[in-house]
Amino acid sequence: NDAQPLLQVKNLEAFYGPVMALRGVSIDVFEGKVVAILGANGAGKTTLMKTISGALAPRKGSITLAGEAIQGREPDALVRQGIAHVPEGREVFPFLTVEENLAMGAYIRRDKAGIRQDMEMVYDYFPILLERRNQPAGTLSGGQQQMLAIGRGLMSRPSLMLLDEPSLGLSPLLVQEIFAIVRRLNKEQGVTLLLVEQNAQVALNTADHGYVLETGRIVMDGSAEELLASDDIREFYLGQS
Ligand code: ATP
Numbered sequence: 001n002d003a004q005p006l007l008q009v010k011n012l013e014a015f016y017g018p019v020m021a022l023r024g025v026s027i028d029v030f031e032g033k034v035v036a037i038l039g040a041n042g043a044g045k046t047t048l049m050k051t052i053s054g055a056l057a058p059r060k061g062s063i064t065l066a067g068e069a070i071q072g073r074e075p076d077a078l079v080r081q082g083i084a085h086v087p088e089g090r091e092v093f094p095f096l097t098v099e100e101n102l103a104m105g106a107y108i109r110r111d112k113a114g115i116r117q118d119m120e121m122v123y124d125y126f127p128i129l130l131e132r133r134n135q136p137a138g139t140l141s142g143g144q145q146q147m148l149a150i151g152r153g154l155m156s157r158p159s160l161m162l163l164d165e166p167s168l169g170l171s172p173l174l175v176q177e178i179f180a181i182v183r184r185l186n187k188e189q190g191v192t193l194l195l196v197e198q199n200a201q202v203a204l205n206t207a208d209h210g211y212v213l214e215t216g217r218i219v220m221d222g223s224a225e226e227l228l229a230s231d232d233i234r235e236f237y238l239g240q241s
Helices: 045-053 075-080 098-105 112-125 127-131 142-154 172-189 200-206 224-229 231-236
Strands: 007-016 019-029 034-038 060-065 083-086 160-164 192-197 209-214 217-223
Touching (some): 019 034, 034 200, 045 083, 075 083, 083 142, 098 142, 112 142, 127 142, 142 172, 172 200, 209 224, 224 231
Parallel strands (some): 034 192, 160 192
Antiparallel strands (some): 007 019
16 A cells, blocks of 8 residues: 555654653654654654654554554564664674674574675675774774664664664764765665654755654654755754744
């Protein structure tokens, strides 16, 4: 069915103790698309990603993947269902080598030849990782760790990748480079992407569609072109007026 989103989030509510971090969030992510969640610090972007990837159980609402209800499932089960979460701050294993980190990303798989092939694919997209494959991940630069975190996510062969704030702490040049590769992964590998960004400009240059999250609520959504042209977005998120 063409009209069914790959990921559908409906009226999602999530709490940290008494703190309500998501106040009824609904989003649709269609297969093959790149969708960006924009919003200021503390808007709830990371919470939304954690709730979709199973790290945080929602209080209310539903999450469906290809029509199947998945809310409340364990992160492990969701990786098997095709969701890879690349967390904010990358969280690579610093004392494992680059290659061992990639192998960890394939922990749900037993197909050795396929794993090897996907590792080559990751090295094709990120040649620096091939060069550094025997180095502990903790010795990589921030940008290289971000590449490794994305590569590790790819190793589970996801249909949906959740990418939390990939630009965090990186130089503008490196951000451009990483987003260009993200776009290629979407086009060439068919990975659907939901990404969270404070950097609205770079996110909307890459995304097909965007949502704006403010204090736990979606306050605006539209095509990337529409959002880039919107006065509110320009004023509050692009630093223009
Ligand atoms: P950032 O870009 O800073 O990560 P964000 O948009 O991702 O911001 P969240 O991290 O999802 O925002 O936080 C949403 C709200 O929930 C904020 O008010 C935050 O203070 C609160 N919050 C986040 N994590 C916790 C926690 N572990 N315990 C209590 N409150 C939390």
